[in-house]
Amino acid sequence: MIVTWEVAHRIGLWPKFLFPSPSEVLYTLVNGFHDKSFIIGIIASMRRIVIGYLISLVAGLALGLSFGRIKFLEETLGSLALGLQTLPSICWLPLALLWFGLNESAIIFVVIMGAFLSITIATESGVKNVPPLWLRAGRNMGAKGHRMLLEVIIPAALPSIIVGMKQGWSFAWRSLMAGELSYASVGLGHLLTLGRELNDMSQVLAVMIVIIIIGLLVDRIVFANLERGMRERWGLEQV
Amino acid sequence: MIPGYTSPSMQAAQRQAIPKLSLKHISKNFHTKTGKFNAVEDINLEVKAGEFICIVGPSGCGKTTVLNIIAGLEKPDGGDALVDGTPIKGPGTDRLVIFQDLALFPWLTVSKNVEFGLRLAGVSKKERQERAMHFLKMVHLTRFSNSCIHELSGGMKQRVALARALAINPDILLMDEPFAALDAQTRDILHEELQEIWVATKKTIIFVTHNVREAACLGDRVLVFATHPGRIKQQFQLMCTRPRHIEDPGLMVYAKAILAELKAEVEKVAKEELDYDWRTVTKKPVLRLDDRNLGSGT
Numbered sequence: 001m002i003v004t005w006e007v008a009h010r011i012g013l014w015p016k017f018l019f020p021s022p023s024e025v026l027y028t029l030v031n032g033f034h035d036k037s038f039i040i041g042i043i044a045s046m047r048r049i050v051i052g053y054l055i056s057l058v059a060g061l062a063l064g065l066s067f068g069r070i071k072f073l074e075e076t077l078g079s080l081a082l083g084l085q086t087l088p089s090i091c092w093l094p095l096a097l098l099w100f101g102l103n104e105s106a107i108i109f110v111v112i113m114g115a116f117l118s119i120t121i122a123t124e125s126g127v128k129n130v131p132p133l134w135l136r137a138g139r140n141m142g143a144k145g146h147r148m149l150l151e152v153i154i155p156a157a158l159p160s161i162i163v164g165m166k167q168g169w170s171f172a173w174r175s176l177m178a179g180e181l182s183y184a185s186v187g188l189g190h191l192l193t194l195g196r197e198l199n200d201m202s203q204v205l206a207v208m209i210v211i212i213i214i215g216l217l218v219d220r221i222v223f224a225n226l227e228r229g230m231r232e233r234w235g236l237e238q239v
Numbered sequence: 240m241i242p243g244y245t246s247p248s249m250q251a252a253q254r255q256a257i258p259k260l261s262l263k264h265i266s267k268n269f270h271t272k273t274g275k276f277n278a279v280e281d282i283n284l285e286v287k288a289g290e291f292i293c294i295v296g297p298s299g300c301g302k303t304t305v306l307n308i309i310a311g312l313e314k315p316d317g318g319d320a321l322v323d324g325t326p327i328k329g330p331g332t333d334r335l336v337i338f339q340d341l342a343l344f345p346w347l348t349v350s351k352n353v354e355f356g357l358r359l360a361g362v363s364k365k366e367r368q369e370r371a372m373h374f375l376k377m378v379h380l381t382r383f384s385n386s387c388i389h390e391l392s393g394g395m396k397q398r399v400a401l402a403r404a405l406a407i408n409p410d411i412l413l414m415d416e417p418f419a420a421l422d423a424q425t426r427d428i429l430h431e432e433l434q435e436i437w438v439a440t441k442k443t444i445i446f447v448t449h450n451v452r453e454a455a456c457l458g459d460r461v462l463v464f465a466t467h468p469g470r471i472k473q474q475f476q477l478m479c480t481r482p483r484h485i486e487d488p489g490l491m492v493y494a495k496a497i498l499a500e501l502k503a504e505v506e507k508v509a510k511e512e513l514d515y516d517w518r519t520v521t522k523k524p525v526l527r528l529d530d531r532n533l534g535s536g537t
Contacts, residue, residue, distance in 0.1 A: 133338060133342045134342055136312055136336075136338070137336070137342035137344075139312060140312065140335060140336050141332060141335065141355055141356035141359060141407060142356060142360060142407075143359055151355070152344070156346070158346065233345065233387055234387075235387060
């Protein structure tokens with residue numbers, strides 16, 4: 001495919017400035033890492049997403065657990081969470097810019113709004129679907145209050161929580177890119193904007209490749225392992 | 240038994256006068272869409288420390304409800320439930336349930352499952368492991384201590400559940416049809432081992448089952464429950480020597496008597512559940528060979 005692309009480019013099937021050849025993209029890629037502009041971008045983006053995601057994780061777990069355990073909260077705020085989740089998180093950007101100003105916090109806020117609701121909802125459904133039998137068994141063996149939560153409810157809800165974390169990550173990643181494209185001084189999204197403004201299509205493509213690779217790596221390494229470990233332990237493979 | 244450890248059951252044995260467990264006029268209702276449903280009514284029972292009680296009865300007779308009340312997982316609507324003369328207030332680790340579906344935790348290994356209750360009780364890691372190992376040895380599962388739950392067979396899971404309950408060292412073991420899902424051979428083996436463990440640990444056991452012969456094999460006393468509302472219909476004191484085997488001819492006399500009591504109840508339930516034209520098959524003639532389609536060629 002890459003060869004066809006290269007050949008098509010060489011014989012001039014389309015204007016060269018609109019779509020670069022693979023070799024040009026590769027050159028930009030190498031160059032980008034060499035002059036550190038890509039590395040700076042990746043670090044800036046990763047910093048935002050890690051901070052944003054960690055906050056989402058903590059907030060999402062806390063909120064999901066309380067929704068799952070406290071009926072009153074679920075009935076009042078639960079539907080609100082569901083409603084808000086339909087809103088693409090980038091829609092929070094104007095608000096975030098007004099609240100936090102033109103800075104990191106605004107983008108991190110958008111990332112949080114992307115991830116945290118899906119973690120909340122998955123945690124809530126996980127907690128609500130814990131078989132009552134396990135709760136009785138836990139109670140029978142002396143589990144109460146926070147011990148019950150830590151030793152029975154959270155482990156029992158873990159399969160669902162992991163699904164939520166995975167989904168939350170991909171939402172966070174998307175939100176971050178959208179946020180950086182719309183407004184950011186550094187970061188991968190900003191490199192894309194820069195490429196467009198300079199009419200440097202090979203930079204645009206090179207950055208897109210970097211974004212895909214990071215997304216894949218996190219999904220394959222972090223979440224795939226997390227999920228596999230859990231599945232093996234629970235014996236879900238056979239089912 | 241762990242050396243240097245005096246279980247509450249031993250102390251209780253010294254206070255013989257008070258029954259280990261006593262239920263007085265226990266009743267419990269459930270509210271369903273169709274109205275109030277009387278699960279159990281006026282249950283009276285006294286259990287001595289170290290006694291092995293079996294409860295048989297048709298489905299829906301409130302056997303499980305009684306277990307849950309003793310476990311403190313459900314509150315009776317009326318009557319008193321006392322352990323060692325003190326009223327039951329909620330669940331306690333002196334009364335452990337082995338649930339019908341076992342409720343082992345799939346996120347923990349076998350030994351971690353056995354340690355579960357000990358960890359909640361704040362037992363130190365070293366002692367926890369020792370005790371888990373001790374009870375896994377008792378049920379002959381030490382080789383699988385690091386296995387995941389889903390890797391075990393039904394009988395092995397049963398053993399883990401038993402070890403997990405014993406590790407917490409309860410006075411009373413409440414077993415809710417624990418062997419119902421096992422094949423007959425595995426069940427036989429577990430019957431023998433349960434009797435051994437019972438003798439070795441001197442637990443008070445209340446064992447709910449559908450299986451009359453199982454009840455006759457295991458119980459010092461067998462209670463037959465009646466249904467609608469659930470109540471104790473008949474009690475049988477079994478005087479056979481132990482260890483008993485489910486096929487012992489001496490037990491058959493008891494099993495037959497228990498079955499006769501039970502059958503009337505089961506039929507009553509069937510009459511309520513099935514169409515009006517249903518009746519028991521009492522004297523069906525022996526089937527002819529060609530009715531059975533054994534391929535005799537005739």
